[in-house]
Amino acid sequence: MFETFRNAWKTEDLRKRLLYTLLILILFRLGCAIPVPYITSSALESMFTTGSMLTYLNMMSGGAMSRCTIFALGVQPYINATIIIQLLCVAIPYLENLSKEGEEGRQKLTKISNYTGAAIALLLSIAYYFIIRRMGALKYTDGFAGIFSGIVIVACFTAGAQFVTWMGNQIDAKGIGNGLSLMIFAGIVADWSRVGSSFQDMLTRAQAGASGYYIMIPAMVILALVAVVFVVILTNAERRIPVQYAKRVVGRKMYGGQASYIPIKVNMSGVMPIIFASTLCGLPNMIGSFLNLDATKHPYWTAFFRVFNYNSVLYLVVYVLLIVAFNYFYVAIQYNPVDISNQLRKNNGTIPGIRPGKPTSDFITKTLSKITLIGAVFLAIVAAVPMIVGDLTGVSIQLGGTSLLIIVGVALDTARSLEGYMTARHHKGFLE
Known part of the structure; x- marks a missing residue:
């Protein structure tokens, strides 16, 4: 590098x-x-x-x-x-x-x-x-x-x-x-200072005699490294659908006959589902804080807004479900299997073992649905684990799943961009 x-x-x-x-x-x-x-x-x-x-x-x-x-x-x-x-x-x-x-x-x-x-x-x-x-x-x-x-x-x-x-x-x-x-x-x-404040909080509790915090600090470091590796692997992961193009003769030249593939990334929607889900889940709590309701005069509304507290179980459940739903929705508007099937037919391309037309679009839809589910589970794990660990340890983990996904994604995209410029000039780059 x-x-x-x-x-x-x-x-x-x-x-x-x-x-x-x-x-x-x-x-x-x-x-x-x-x-x-x-x-x-x-x-x-x-x-x-x-x-x-x-x-x-x-x-x-x-x-x-x-x-x-x-x-x-x-x-x-x-x-x-x-x-x-x-x-x-x-x-x-x-x-x-x-x-x-x-x-x-x-x-x-x-x-x-x-x-x-x-x-x-x-x-x-x-x-x-x-x-x-x-x-x-x-x-x-x-x-x-x-x-x-x-x-x-x-x-x-x-x-x-x-x-x-x-x-x-x-x-x-x-x-x-x-x-x-x-x-x-x-x-x-x-x-980044917020991350240091979390570790400083754990160190202060350990020095005050709280049990388990000296073990928790190296455990948190290991967990952070594992999370980074996990995010990098699944951010780069993709399902490649093989495509074979038929040979055709135009004049005296022969075109086609080569094999290619259709890449479907596991994390196609990036960090957007987490941002949408966190915005909707945090909206009731923010409205409740602005209204500043009196618990004695408005007990039902106070209980309703309290249910959407960041540390509640219902918040976590709704948060995960919204991430899965938004991931499917975002992929649906970005990826159209029917258009892909039509483009393959126009270019004399077929998926081995699958007939052109509707069978091809159905196969792509089925494959896309499975990959989207894996990506949704991946996003839910990345977003929910910091919340669960924070609740168990009593320490607020400032660098959550959203930050981690953004940092890793931008770093990889920038590395690929620089790699493209370097490859054009015949230099050894990041991804070789």
């Missing part, structure tokens, strides 16, 4: 791309440290409790949301816009046609996603402003000063989200790897 980086550094084009990517990431982290004016961020600490929906938004922004900086919204508006446009491509014929028009259609979809992301950023900025106002974190709330400070706060959040999106697109065009994913990765790694 070090040899690959050394060879990449010697190549002028790659050296410029690496430096440009590093510069953008430094600017991103600087923006995550510049606070928005007229806000007292210390008054918001109670909002970002474990299990709250805001906890995951804060994690995706690298801790910028809890500090109320100009990049507090991070890449969330653009990610949400991209997901919405992907879903609408299935329902709206115009967007579906754009997705099939190649590079020109992709550019139009990107422009639509950017405008949608700007609208979502504005809505989120307004919502976050009212949350901050509700928590009493504003320095000015009345008169002209209150109106002016509100406009400035909303404008800062919205402009910061758009600037983050622009920086991510610049990394895509002039840097290495996926820009938005790299910024999420940088935010999680920069917030």
Whole structure:
């Protein structure tokens, strides 16, 4: 790996791309440290409790949301816009046609996603402003000063989200790897001190005489290493369906006759099902904390919101079921077996032992269903194990399954991207 980086550094084009990517990431982290004016961020600490929906938004922004900086919204508006446009491509014929028009259609979809992301950023900025106002974190709330400070706060959040999106697109065009994913990765790694606080908590309990904590620390390290290996293996795992193309003669040349395969990744949906599930499960708890209900006056509503506490068994069960459901849903909108079967027929390709047409699509659907189930179980294990271990040990594990999947996935994608550039220049790379 070090040899690959050394060879990449010697190549002028790659050296410029690496430096440009590093510069953008430094600017991103600087923006995550510049606070928005007229806000007292210390008054918001109670909002970002474990299990709250805001906890995951804060994690995706690298801790910028809890500090109320100009990049507090991070890449969330653009990610949400991209997901919405992907879903609408299935329902709206115009967007579906754009997705099939190649590079020109992709550019139009990107422009639509950017405008949608700007609208979502504005809505989120307004919502976050009212949350901050509700928590009493504003320095000015009345008169002209209150109106002016509100406009400035909303404008800062919205402009910061758009600037983050622009920086991510610049990394895509002039840097290495996926820009938005790299910024999420940088935010999680920069917030690594939370992991150290968990181990510091265990060490403090061990020094205080609590039984088992001296054994628990090395056990947690081993468990973390096993989890990383587990995630790496299943992130790269895929099911390859063999395809044989028939020979055909065009003029004096013969085409086809080669064997290929259709790759189906085990973790096709990435970290999206976990994010969706954690958002929905954390929403009732967040609403309950905002309402601040009196248990004596509203016992039923208080009990309802308490059921969705992060440490409850029902929360864990619903969390796992939603991960499985969202994984199937996300794969269904990304993968169409009928289109694959039609493409194989047009190119004279067949799956050995399977007739073309409907039998081929049925076989792909059956295979995809099995792989999706394995991927859903994998995501559920990665997301639920940190919660279970945290409940058993009494120590909050800050680096949960979502963070681990993002870190491993972005690292592997960036390594493949750099490997592609190196392979084109005949250098030895990461994955050989």
